[in-house]
Every structure is written in structure tokens, then in C-alpha cells.
Amino acid sequence: LQRDAKGQYLFDLLCHHLNLLEKDYFGIRFVDPDKQRHWLEFTKSVVKQMRAQPPFTMCFRVKFYPTDPAALKEEITRYLVFLQIKRDLYHGRLLCKTSDAALLAAYILQAEIGDYDPGKHPEGYSSKFQFFPKHSEKLERKIAEIHKSELSGQTPATSELNFLRKAQTLETYGVDPHPCKDVSGNAAFLAFTPFGFVVLQGNKRVHFIKWNEVTKMKFEGKTFYLYVSQKEEKKIVLTYFAPTPEACKHLWKCGIENQAFYKLEKSSQVRTVSSSNLFFKGSRFRYSGRVAKEVMESSAKIKREPPEIHRAGLVPSRSCPSITHGPRLSSVPRTRRRAVHISIMEGLESLRDSAHSTPVRSASHGDAFAGPGRSGRAESSERVAVIADESYSPADSVLPTPVAEHSLELMLLSRQANGAPCSIEEEKESEAGTPAAEAEGELRALCPGAGGLGPAQAQQVNKFVLSVLRLLLVTVGLLFVLLLLLIVLTESDLDTAFFRDIRQTPEFEQFHYQYFCPLRRWFACKLRAMVNLLIDT
Secondary structure (H helix, E strand, C coil): CCCCCEHHHHHHHHHHHHCCCCCCCEEEEEECCCCCEEECCCCCEHHHHCCCCCCCCEEEEECCCCCCHHHCCCHHHHHHHHHHHHHHHHHCCCCCCHHHHHHHHHHHHHHHHCCCCCCCCCCCHHHHCCCCCCCCHHHHHHHHHHHHHCCCCCCHHHHHHHHHHHHHCCCCCCCCCEEEEECCCCEEEEEEECCEEEEEECCEEEEEEEHHHEEEEEEECCEEEEEEECCCCCEEEEEEECCCHHHHHHHHHHHHHHHHHHHCCCHHHCCCEECCCCCCCCCEECCCCCCHHHHHHHHHCCCCCCCCCCCCCCCCCCCCCCCCCCCCHHHCCHHHHHHCCCCCCCCCCCCCCCCCCCCCCCCCHHHHCCCCCCHHHCCCCCCCEECCCCCCCCCHHHCCCCCCCCCCHHHHHHHHHHCCCCEEEEEECCCCCCCCEEEEEECCCCCCCCCCCCHHHHHHHHHHHHHHHHHHHHHHHHHHHHHHHHHHHHHCCCCCHHHHHHHCCHHHHHHHHHHHHHHHHHHHHHHHHHHHHHHHC
16 A cells, blocks of 8 residues: 555455445544544555554454445445444444344344255254344244244345344444443443434433534544524534543544435535534534435446355355354353454443433434334334343444553442443454454553643643644734734835725824834834944943
């Protein structure tokens, strides 16, 4: 990769290798040395975005989940989205009730191994697959029952399509969770979906804000603000606290990109967004891709022979081990788990089930995208949606904003309640088909009352000093511009209408003769004195 190669070059190269035309739904994500995940920006140099030394490890994945994945034009695109959602299910990002989970797993089973064959599939065969972070024998029996009796005759493509149609109806479809805390100190997960902004706490979705109701997003340090304007002309500001300032900035950028992609009619409407109301303060960011409507219109024009799809079949994968080579993870000793090509984490402990203060109207995303088959899922305006039978707790290793070692609040809350040891393993996402590169870290409790500034406080002080310096620099620049304009008005011979009108005003004449001329004579006198002093010496 050339040093000046842009992210767009690398992305196009990869999509050409995959024979993928509907590529706007995908992106490339990487992890920096501080374990913070970032989306590769296509308008910037790849090498300059990396803070590590080559070779670089990146992950090709879905960035914008399709509003209706079944409506995608090409089967290759649907297959890649299927792989992503299967991975989301496996890592706990796509959480659902047990009945829905059994059906989704049965679709995966049908797509992977085909029809049930008593000669090839002995009793308990479904237990060889790892569909979810945790399994139960009852769930495994239900999966096998659906696979045997309901899905016979479905091709892999049909099973994948049915899987996508079912996954699309779930409350956690398209969720890429960001761990945060609300104003009451309760742990929560924030996410941006094709239908709007959601907040998950415990096993409930406490907030759902449609994209047309989100008026503004901004952040300051670790604080994220979401401005909401609803139909009843109620204006609400939701405030959440991210683990680190970098995680908060990543959350803000994800929100700006998702709102632009799903809300706008065309990419020409995209504007540069600032994280602050002051032009000299904060970050500026602009979404550089096409919007969803343009992508769908472009997809409708695709006319080519469907590309050949090389499905994984029985080859082990990180998202789902094979029925032959992938033993159930719970049966693998802890010392041998790293030899398996998947790296499943126990994840965060169950979040404390707590209600958010003053809940915003929670409407089902079926309202945002009207569909005859989904109108029955509409909820009452004040109802909190129950998303699953257990708390939402995706594997910490796959969160887009990992918890830093000096920001432990998000996990200590649940771990103290459950008596769990304060230690986790960290995993970096890797390229498809390669083992996960893991990094381990211990969570060390911070001693209360310790002297000196911690890393977070020192970072806040540095940001404040930079803001003050930026303000001083802008002030000095404005004064310099005003001085140049004053010199041009008083000393130059320019006789434009603008300058002539200013010179003829009584205020300017008074300033010129009473203040500027004496000041000029004083400066000239001092300058001559200094020159004479230099000549004498």
C-alpha cells in the first residue's frame, strides 16, 4: 500500500476482489493502540489514519445496515449481510427472545448443512454449532425441531433470505452498541439503526428516536448530547457519558454518518457538522458517501450476470464453528480456547435493570418505515419495548468503543453486584478467515483519594488549555486584520466607493486627526530614536 493511498482506494480494491457492486452498506474498521475502534475514512490517507506500525489489521464489515435487507438487488450482497448478522447474533449484539432465536439458528443450520438427514445428523447435532454466546439444551432441541420439520427443501439462498427477513423485524437489528452511562449513573448501550437512535438498558429498549426527530448531535469531552424535537413540539436533550473522550467522538461521528445516510434524500444535502457552537472550538466532520436513497436507485440499475458465491459451508469460521471441526465452546478447556478460530468472550455481566428518568416516547421502528407486514408491531407512545428474555450484554471484545483501563465504571457496576472478578480479555477484530488477535488486560481498581491528576483529568486540562490558546489565536488574528484595514483606510490611495464612504464619515475624520495622527507621530519619533541609538553604538 502506497503511503499516500486514500481509504477509498483500499475499499474499492477490496470490493473488486469480492465482486461487490452494492458496496455503500459496508466499511472498514480498525483498532488503534488504545483499543479504540475507528471507521476508516475514505477521503484521508490510510497510513496517516493508522497510529500503529504496518502490517495493519482491519475488518471489513457492514457499516450501514440495509433498511430492508431482503430487497437488496444481488445475492452476493445479501450473503455478506447475512454473514454480518449471523456474527451479530453470535456475539450478542443481535439479542432477541428465545422463540425468535431458535428460528434464526434453524435458518443458519439449513443454510450451512442443508436438509436434515438422519444418517448424517445424529441426536444432538445442533449442539455442535455455536449460534449464541450461551446455549441451553432446551433451545438446542427447539432449533433441531424447526430444522427437521419446517425448513426441509430450502436452498442456502432461500434460508439466508428468510433469516434476513426475520432479523429485520427484531428491535436490535442493525445495533452496533456503544457503552455509556446516563445522567443517573446507570449503564446503557447507545446505538444507531436504520430506523433511528436507540438506548438499551437491561432487557429493555428505553428510548427509540426516529431520524426525522433528531435535530442535532454534539459532544464535549466524554459527554454526548442528542437534541430531539417531537411532533408534540416537545424539545428534549438526552445526555450520556462515554468511557473516554475518544469513545465519545467516535459515537458522535457514527451518529452524524448514520443520520446523513438514512435521513437525507441526496448526498448534495450533506453539510459539514461541528461538535460545538463556536467555530474555533470542537471537531468538524462531514459524511463523504452516498445516502440510502441514492444507493437503492443505483442498485436498481445493476444489470449483470449474478456473480458466483463461494459459501463457507463446513469450513470453521469465527462466527459459527462447523459441525465437523468446531466443537461446542463450553466443552473446550480454557487453556485450549485460543486454538479455536473463534474467540467468544463471556462479555459484560448482566446490566442492572433500571428505568431511565423521563422516558422519551418509544415508538416501534415499524412506524418509521411503513410496511404492511410490520404494522402490527407498532407500540403505544409511552411503552418501553422488551427486547429479550435476558439483559443486553454483548461481548466486550466486539464493542465499537471498548472500555479503557482508566474508565471502569461501566463494568464495575454489574461486576460488584454479581461478585465477578474484575478482569476481562480484549480481542481485536481481524480480517475474514484469520484467527482473532487477542490482547489481555487487567482491570485495576483505582485507589480513592490518590494524589495528582489521573489520565482523564490531565486530558481534560490539556483540552481546556488548547481551547484557550485557540481563542487567543483567533482574537489576535482578528485584531491583525482590523489593523491592516485601518492602515489601508488611512495610508493608502485606494479610492473605492467603500473606502471613500468610510473616510467621509465625521467619526472617521475625528479618529484620524485626534488619535491616529498623534499615534503615528509618536511611533515615528520612537523609531527615529531607536535608529539613532543603534547608529551611535
